[in-house]
Amino acid sequence: MDAIAISLTLLLIVVLSGFVGRSLIRVPLPLVQIAFGAIAGLAPQLEIDLNPEVFFLLLVPPLLFIDGWRIPTDELVRDRWNILHMALGLVVATVVLVGAFIAWLVPGFPLGAALALAAALAPTDPIAVTSIARRVPIPRRVMNLLEAESLLNDATGLICLRFAVAFLLTGSFSALSASATFFWVAGAGLGVGFVITFAIVKAKTWIAARIGEDPGSQIVVSLLIPFVAYLLAEAVSASGLFAAVAAGVTMARAEATGAALGATRIQRSAVWDSVQFVANGIVFVLLGEQLPLILTKAQSTVADTGHHSLWWPLMLIVAIYAVMFALRLVWVWVSVIVSRRGAQRDTAREWRLIAATALAGSRGAITFAGILTLPVALSDGAPFVQRDLVILIAMGVIVLSLITAAIGLPLLLSSAAGLPPQDRSQERAARTAAATAALSEIARISALHIAPDTEADAYGAAASLVSKLYLQRLEALGRQTEGEATARPDTRVLREVQLAAVRAERKSVFLMRRQKSIGAITARRLVRELDLLEAHYEI
Structure with a gap:
């Protein structure tokens, strides 16, 4: 069997073993892949x-x-x-x-x-x-x-x-x-x-x-x-x-x-x-x-x-x-x-x-x-x-x-009993700061369109709607705030305001990461969420 055929066969085995290991049996994937490889190794055509x-x-x-x-x-x-x-x-x-x-x-x-x-x-x-x-x-x-x-x-x-x-x-x-x-x-x-x-x-x-x-x-x-x-x-x-x-x-x-x-x-x-x-x-x-x-x-x-x-x-x-x-x-x-050394310990x-x-x-x-x-x-x-x-x-x-x-x-580790709970306070603080940065960006965009015309009304409605969503998020994160949308905004303007808010959030997350106020895992999770949200708004 030539190199191309062997490579394609190996890829097929990897895919099949991945499907079996993740879906059909509760065995670590590497063991499943070793077993599939051993079975394939019995075929003389696949001798590598x-x-x-x-x-x-x-x-x-x-x-x-x-x-x-x-x-x-x-x-x-x-x-x-x-x-x-x-x-x-x-x-x-x-x-x-x-x-x-x-x-x-x-x-x-x-x-x-x-x-x-x-x-x-x-x-x-x-x-x-x-x-x-x-x-x-x-x-x-x-x-x-x-x-x-x-x-x-x-x-x-x-x-x-x-x-x-x-x-x-x-x-x-x-x-x-x-x-x-x-x-x-x-x-x-x-x-x-x-x-x-x-x-x-x-x-x-x-x-x-x-x-x-x-x-x-x-x-x-x-x-x-x-x-x-x-x-x-x-x-x-x-x-x-x-x-x-x-x-x-x-x-x-x-x-x-x-x-x-x-x-x-x-x-x-x-x-x-x-x-x-x-x-x-x-x-x-x-x-x-x-x-x-x-x-x-x-x-x-x-x-x-x-x-x-x-x-x-x-x-x-x-x-x-x-x-x-x-x-x-x-x-x-x-x-x-x-x-x-010198710290309180939970021996068990x-x-x-x-x-x-x-x-x-x-x-x-x-x-x-x-x-x-x-x-x-x-x-x-x-x-x-x-x-x-x-x-x-x-x-x-x-x-x-x-x-x-x-x-x-x-x-x-069959249960979480006795193990320390995962601390989410840093993530909540980061989400709060990012949402606050988004609200500031929405307010800035709204302030740029204050003339009494149709476009200003559209930006005002979009800013009000998007702000309400962020205010509700802040409320869920522990800050009591209120906000009401005044009207259904124009779709193009709404998308523009939403994208600006998401990018402001992401910029805030990157800033917090550079300042080391949040960890790499938290920043990576938040940035991925915002990237996906941005991709959704850009469709």
Whole structure:
């Protein structure tokens, strides 16, 4: 089967698995996609010879970019120490401790291979947790921590994987040199991602201000940004992964200026939702598709270790996952103890959240993408005989972590009892301020048309009607006000006043976001509502 037919088949499988996972069975979507991929992998016509470099380039940068774009940056800053503690400290601890455990557990297993496996397993995947979160009430702050941790530990884990592979190939390792290299590739990667994205955003804004904004070209440019940032960073020996993350975060900051048209934001969001769905889906479908082949190849490696049953690697998978979960549980517990030192604590609820945070650290797309980059031969030309076993263990841990999260999280968070209620006061305040800004804009428009003529009467009626709607909204938000419409206004004038009011609201929301009086999630929700309302009025 040629590349085009395989690509179309993969897309079809992603769509079908998405339909089944969302509509017919209550199982996390990644598990459904893995199952569909495994079934498809049994067909010899769909045997796919993966090129790890192409696979990695096409799928990883856009996934990191969109995660960085959509992460709430104010929450990222607020919880920065907890996030760094999890995304850097836990990754390094996982590589060292779990890597040493794997080397001890499997006699004859090269230490470099054990460290590479641990590094590939270190990053967590929030997509699987998000699919579970639709059915259980994961607190917003915990979800933010999981998403931000995954955003950074993806890049950290994959850089550690590079070091582990270098150690596997050369047999030498310098902690000082590795640390210096890490800070260089990470810092330079972040810098490249920021500079490239900032320059592209400025150029787009300058062009749009002079010749107008075309949503289609804006969307295409946003699709190219992660690949440009990744490739340029790699060209200067920096981390393309951190560059993709930085590009996404920079795009999120640029959004706060409100420079793009509402129509562009609506279309771009839909396109990126599709890109994220397809990219993640293809990763999990390919994982399932490769599973039968890897099982077959791993049998010979298992036999070389003196075992003749696949129950042995299954026990390895369970043992490795158990150690990783225990390490994560202790790490989260210590992080909570340090961050809440001296504060009043609710022990029962706290332990539920600690256990849920530890269990939610399931592995997924980045682990699979990373493990496929392992070399097939060592530096002396000898084949890397444990490669298939390493990939099999990584796949097994991914599946096991998804299953335990799917079972355990609903049990831990089966009801909202004992969990803090979501605070909506910031959103109410933002809606009140936006509605007040809209009323001011309506009053300004009405004041521009005060001459006693037909058009003035139309603007007065439109202003009165639209003002009444906003006053009713303010009353519902807690401010007692009154307003009456005097007459049914002209449709064209009414639409003009409505659009002006919506744009004034949105301008107020962007201003509050830049002043940090509201959070990124609240601002994003309000801007999306206003963009859709604007699109409705423009029809």
